[in-house]
Amino acid sequence: MSAETAEILLRFGLAISIIVLGALVYWLINQRLLVRASNNVFTLFNQLPNKPVLVYFTTPDCAPCKTVQRPAIDRVSNLLGEKLEVIEIDAYEQPDLAKTWGVMSVPTTFVLDARGEARYVNNGVARVEKLLEQIQTL
Amino acid sequence: MASQTLQKVDHSALKTNQLIIISLNVLAFILNLPILAAFVALVMGIGSALKIPGFGFVYKNLLKPRGWMKPDVVDDNPEPHRFAQFLGFVFMTAGSIALFLGATVLGWSLVWLVVMLAALNAFGGFCVGCAVYYWLSRFNLPGFNKQPPTGTFPGMKPGVGASR
Numbered sequence: 050m051s052a053e054t055a056e057i058l059l060r061f062g063l064a065i066s067i068i069v070l071g072a073l074v075y076w077l078i079n080q081r082l083l084v085r086a087s088n089n090v091f092t093l094f095n096q097l098p099n100k101p102v103l104v105y106f107t108t109p110d111c112a113p114c115k116t117v118q119r120p121a122i123d124r125v126s127n128l129l130g131e132k133l134e135v136i137e138i139d140a141y142e143q144p145d146l147a148k149t150w151g152v153m154s155v156p157t158t159f160v161l162d163a164r165g166e167a168r169y170v171n172n173g174v175a176r177v178e179k180l181l182e183q184i185q186t187l
Numbered sequence: 188m189a190s191q192t193l194q195k196v197d198h199s200a201l202k203t204n205q206l207i208i209i210s211l212n213v214l215a216f217i218l219n220l221p222i223l224a225a226f227v228a229l230v231m232g233i234g235s236a237l238k239i240p241g242f243g244f245v246y247k248n249l250l251k252p253r254g255w256m257k258p259d260v261v262d263d264n265p266e267p268h269r270f271a272q273f274l275g276f277v278f279m280t281a282g283s284i285a286l287f288l289g290a291t292v293l294g295w296s297l298v299w300l301v302v303m304l305a306a307l308n309a310f311g312g313f314c315v316g317c318a319v320y321y322w323l324s325r326f327n328l329p330g331f332n333k334q335p336p337t338g339t340f341p342g343m344k345p346g347v348g349a350s351r
Contacts (some may be wrong), residue, residue, distance in 0.1 A: 060217045067299060078311075109350075114260050154312035154344050158215060172312070 085151045086159050086167035102134045102161040108141050111155045113174050118156040121177045162187040196263040201257050204240035205309040212302045221286035228279035235273040263345050264333040271316020275301050318342030
């Protein structure tokens, strides 16, 4: 292996390490968000619905919510029917709720299991396949 | 907070700009190409001068027309984003000069700083340069006269908690 190739590989390794470190920090932030959501689940329900819940934060002027997220959630809802409860929250109308749940941008979706534990959070658009995969692993 | 007129800002153009800056800078580091980092600095400088996202032309001419990225138009102030890009340009220029002068640790540290701030913006929705702009506006500095959209935390993407 030439010295030049070795240097490129070393730099590649360094770059990957920095990116992994960044991803780790992002993961930790998301874990914190999930704990926060789980602690505040009773701000949404008086009684748990005993089935998975998709909590969807949106605003009326959020373009990707209308064009991508809303159709994706509709499709997931149609596919799973009564097995899933979808709760849509307009963050303009309920800013305190969005704040309590630590929502920083829209769309944001939380996937809660039947016990009310927040298991997944998607900051930004989550596509049908991803939502289905998350719900099926509950 | 004083009322102000917001403009339509396409955050997809900003995100494209950030993602290209991240990609090119990481590539410049891996291949040890200070000239590529200098090119990124140059494009960011041109973007700052023209008051547009430097690599926004990729979004405008390629990604948007082909539907590969959808517009994400938000009521927002464009000035803080321009300032953020200008800050990035300053860091990238300083980093490039350091690299050409042989101060590689300093140079690549500055380049990675820009990568991290761009990533925070692209993936976390928090614009540090915008937050600095809004912080400076509190001191009534000339040219820093915009306030965050009502209910929006300075630097965060408007939407959550912002008034209609």
